[in-house]
Amino acid sequence: MRKIEEYLAMPYRLEITPDPDEGGFVASYPELPGCLTCAETMEEVIRNAEDAKRLWLEAAIEEGIEIREPGMIEDYSGQFKLRIPKSLHKSLAEHSKREGISMNQYCLYLLAKHDAAWR
Numbered sequence: 001m002r003k004i005e006e007y008l009a010m011p012y013r014l015e016i017t018p019d020p021d022e023g024g025f026v027a028s029y030p031e032l033p034g035c036l037t038c039a040e041t042m043e044e045v046i047r048n049a050e051d052a053k054r055l056w057l058e059a060a061i062e063e064g065i066e067i068r069e070p071g072m073i074e075d076y077s078g079q080f081k082l083r084i085p086k087s088l089h090k091s092l093a094e095h096s097k098r099e100g101i102s103m104n105q106y107c108l109y110l111l112a113k114h115d116a117a118w119r
Contacts, residue, residue: 002067004054004057004058004061007057007061007067008053008054008057010069010070011070012029012031012032012053012070013029013030013031013070013071014027014028014029014046014049014112015027015028015029015030015112016042016045016046016049016109016112016113017112017113018113019038022038023040024038024039024040024041024044024045025038025039025040025041025042025045025109026038026045027039027045027046027048027049027052028049029049029052029053029056031068031069031070031071032053032056032057032060032067032068034056035052035053035056036052037049037051037052041099041100041101042099042100042101042105042106042109043100043101043105046105092106092107
């Protein structure tokens with residue numbers, strides 16, 4: 001079995017969705033069943049998700065539970081360039097500022113949210 005540091009370095013997919021019942025956000029790692037957390041803000045839920053992943057992996061190693069490795073994504077860089085209208089850029093910048101997060105984090109949240117809806 002691998003060491004905790006090896007698992008933490010792997011690119012597990014993080015999904016973040018708004019919680020319509022309680023407010024705030026819910027974060028989960030689909031490849032780590034039951035590994036989820038929640039928080040009031042996007043920044044907090046991202047921080048909590050990293051803690052939850054570490055605790056989940058530590059418990060799985062301790063209990064001898066098989067840990068799935070993330071899907072093979074070496075063929076993707078994780079980056080792409082996107083041209084958008086200035087009005088959309090302004091809107092995204094304003095929304096991210098209101099949430100207290102970077103525009104990159106806000107756009108990642110929106111993309112992940114809508115990508116999850118297609119599954």
